[in-house]
Amino acid sequence: MTAEKKGGLDVVYPGMQLRDVQSANGLGVSSLKCWSSAPVRWAHAPRVIHGDLGKLSRPVQEFVEHGVRLCQPENIHICDGTEKENGKILNLLESEGVIKALTKYENCWLAKTDPKDVARVESRTVIVTENQRDTIPIPVSGAKGQLGNWMNPKAFQEAMDDRFPGCMKGRTMYVIPYSMGPIGSPLSKIGIQLTDSAYVVASMRIMTRMGAAVLRNLGDGEFVKCLHSVGRPLPLEGKRRP
Secondary structure (H helix, E strand, C coil): CCHHHHCCCEEEECCEEEECCCCCCCCCCCCCHHHCCCCCCCCCCCEEEECCHHHCCHHHHHHHHHHHHHHCCCEEEECCCCHHHHHHHHHHHHHCCCEEECCCCCCCEEECCCCCCCCCCHHHEEEECCCHHHCCCCCCCCCCCCCCEEECHHHHHHHHHHHCCCCCCCCEEEEEEEEECCCCCCCCEEEEEEECCHHHHHHHHHHCEECHHHHHHHCCCCCEEEEECCCCCCCCCCCCCC
């Protein structure tokens, strides 16, 4: 997906990251408020098709429940990071035509992304704080800063409300526990990512330490909250791409 043309955002907010999301349906949901620790009532009950929601710590459960309320997925898959799970994810992606096995090497896959796609663009990457000076230097009048982009919480709220409500309808929400760095290292950072992309699941397993071991190490501790959606309403049209 092309961030410039489809409204994608890379957002860093205290305890939250949003990436490459297209506008869903514009329902007026108080998206930022839903990340508080207040109890929620689910608008519907998605099926848990992998894992056990009840075995997650209470903070992780609350994050998942709020994500479900906002994005309204059909199913929930809690990733365990095992070889068996990875095999199923790769088989799913292959059956959907998203990836293709290359037989010359073992466990080698070809994924053809959209030619217009980019991992991230600086113009669509923002940091959200109350005060701009807490985030980036304020340039002189008439000059454009080169050290990042700032967004206030109100504008971020509007961006969330425009993009995420109902964006996972008919899809599976994958819950990805991951560690940036060796699990248990004091220098590592643990996060929980919610996504409706199986391709992201496969990619996160390559880029991070991912799975049940991360949840065991996390316990009731703090974690980075990440939310991602492919941002394409069902039914999908055109060629399937990562």
